[in-house]
Amino acid sequence: MFKKLLISMLFLVPFSVQSADIPITGNVQSRCVITTDTPGVYGNPNAYTLTTASADGGVQPIVRYDVTLANAYYAQITTPTSFAQSPSLSDTVTWTGSTEVSSISDATNMGSYETNKTTFGQTTQYDLTATGSTWFKSSSTATYGGNKAFPGGTYTANVEAICVAK
Amino acid sequence: MKKLYALILLLFSTSAFAHDMVPTYPELRPSYLDGVLVTDLELFNKRNDVEYYEIAVFDEYWNPVPFVTSYKILKLSYLDRIKFSVYIRSKDKDRATYICTKSRIRGESGPSTIISSMICSKLKKDY
Numbered sequence: 001m002f003k004k005l006l007i008s009m010l011f012l013v014p015f016s017v018q019s020a021d022i023p024i025t026g027n028v029q030s031r032c033v034i035t036t037d038t039p040g041v042y043g044n045p046n047a048y049t050l051t052t053a054s055a056d057g058g059v060q061p062i063v064r065y066d067v068t069l070a071n072a073y074y075a076q077i078t079t080p081t082s083f084a085q086s087p088s089l090s091d092t093v094t095w096t097g098s099t100e101v102s103s104i105s106d107a108t109n110m111g112s113y114e115t116n117k118t119t120f121g122q123t124t125q126y127d128l129t130a131t132g133s134t135w136f137k138s139s140s141t142a143t144y145g146g147n148k149a150f151p152g153g154t155y156t157a158n159v160e161a162i163c164v165a166k
Numbered sequence: 167m168k169k170l171y172a173l174i175l176l177l178f179s180t181s182a183f184a185h186d187m188v189p190t191y192p193e194l195r196p197s198y199l200d201g202v203l204v205t206d207l208e209l210f211n212k213r214n215d216v217e218y219y220e221i222a223v224f225d226e227y228w229n230p231v232p233f234v235t236s237y238k239i240l241k242l243s244y245l246d247r248i249k250f251s252v253y254i255r256s257k258d259k260d261r262a263t264y265i266c267t268k269s270r271i272r273g274e275s276g277p278s279t280i281i282s283s284m285i286c287s288k289l290k291k292d293y
Contacts, residue, residue: 032285035184036213040279052279061279072190080279084271140279158271159281164264165190165288 030069032128032163037135038062040159042142047149051141062102063161064135067128070109074164078123079140080157087153091145099124102137106130128163136161184212185219185283187267193290194259201256202234207287208249209267211242215280218242218270223252224286226263233262239270262289 042050043057052058065075079097083089098119104110109130118125128134138159144150187209197204209219219240223233234253242248254262266286 029188030190031186031188032190033184033186033212034283034285036215036281036283037183039215039281042278061281063281063283066184069190084280138279155278157279159279160284161281162284162286164286 030072031067032069032073032165033066034161034163035064035066036061036161037064040138040140042140042155042157044150048144048147049141050150050155052139053141060137060139061159062135062137063159064133065128065161065163066133067131070131071127071129072166073128074162074166075126075128075134075136076123076160076162076164077126077136077138078121078160078162079138080142080159081122082157083142083155084158085154085156087151087155089144089151091148093145094143095122095140096143097122097138097140099136099138101126101134103135105132105134110134183214185216185267185269185285186210186212187285187287190287191290192265192287194254194262197253199253202253203256203259204251204253205265205289206249206251207265207267208247209240209242210247211244213269213283214244216242216269216271216283217244219267220270221250221252222266222268223254223262224264224266225261228264231258231262233258233265240267260291264288 040052040061041059044050045056052060067073077099081095101114113126192205192207194203194205219242221235221238223231225231235250252265264286266284268284269282271280271282
């Protein structure tokens with residue numbers, strides 16, 4: 001009698017554990033997410049130039065903005081104007097750079113982003129008027145003064161991607 | 167179609183290398199200190215190349231505004247989430263406009279560009 005009772009209890013206990021609920025809670029908020037899709041690489045087509053141009057062995061940095069609220073954010077992307085890391089440089093470096101829309105998730109509502117962009121200095125600003133994802137591609141070229149050769153070493157420059165709430 | 171797109175966006179947004187901060191429009195409220203207002207934000211680090219984020223407060227012309235937090239530079243491991251409070255003096259409440267977090271990048275080896283990210287929330291002004 002006792003054995004039967006024990007066996008029936010053993011059956012009941014595991015079932016009671018399996019029926020426990022584990023709640024998953026979430027909170028949806030409007031947001032702008034910046035994703036570094038492709039970090040860039042400088043190619044070195046000649047001794048005095050570093051460039052992200054693919055024809056010269058470089059890779060253009062690509063950054064993605066995901067926006068879940070329309071007409072609420074600006075994307076500002078600034079191409080480098082100095083090296084974050086480099087060997088000691090005795091001459092000036094001339095910088096050029098630009099940013100353009102590389103891809104969009106909503107052709108209807110984002111199609112005008114590129115034509116409506118504003119540029120000031122090395123910074124390009126886009127008005128993110130639609131929800132969805134936008135990929136921006138930047139190019140950067142550094143030319144060493146007087147066509148001198150860049151000294152050997154590691155060169156790193158910083159592309160700044162900013163998302164500002166309107 | 168919109169639901170499908172939202173799902174795709176959600177899936178995409180879980181990939182690596184992203185910087186995420188909410189809310190977009192935080193609101194200042196009185197703190198336990200006289201003459202000091204506070205607001206709360208949340209930062210999520212989905213960038214596996216970044217461990218540190220710097221907090222800054224600016225006015226509408228991007229001039230710095232004084233503020234206090236527990237840490238001005240937050241150490242945040244990959245896929246970690248942190249809630250933090252920003253304290254601003256009541257006398258600066260009209261001036262303070264943006265609360266930003268900026269990624270602090272480590273140097274890389276090899277000739278490369280690195281992408282620093284900064285997200286700025288805008289303080290609600292209807293208090």
